[in-house]
Amino acid sequence: MLNITALSYLVCSVLFILALKGLSSPTTSRQGNTYGMIGMALAVVTTFLIPSFKPVYWLIGVAIVAGAIIGSITANDQNARARRFDALFRWSISGIDCYSSCV
Numbered sequence: 574m575l576n577i578t579a580l581s582y583l584v585c586s587v588l589f590i591l592a593l594k595g596l597s598s599p600t601t602s603r604q605g606n607t608y609g610m611i612g613m614a615l616a617v618v619t620t621f622l623i624p625s626f627k628p629v630y631w632l633i634g635v636a637i638v639a640g641a642i643i644g645s646i647t648a649n650d651q652n653a654r655a656r657r658f659d660a661l662f663r664w665s666i667s668g669i670d671c672y673s674s675c676v
Contacts, residue, residue, distance in 0.1 A: 581615060592608040
């Protein structure tokens with residue numbers, strides 16, 4: 574199980590690097606966001622599949638509430654679609670960073 578977990582986190586790291594590379598140019602920003610979202614989803618699924626993982630439910634609730642607030646603020650803005658993806662990507666990265674530094 575540890576080898577699969579390590580391999581999955583390695584794939585996530587590569588996807589995050591590709592996301593940063595993609596976000597460096599306006600023409601490739603959508604592709605970069607896609608890589609970042611896939612990498613984050615894979616990282617979250619991998620973390621929850623670790624047998625010894627004990628989730629912090631209040632942290633999951635805070636992430637859901639923060640996503641709902643961001644979504645409701647930008648829902649009526651016609652030009653906010655790209656900014657919303659970028660904001661959610663950055664929130665997810667910073668949330669995982671904060672959680673991993675606490676654990």
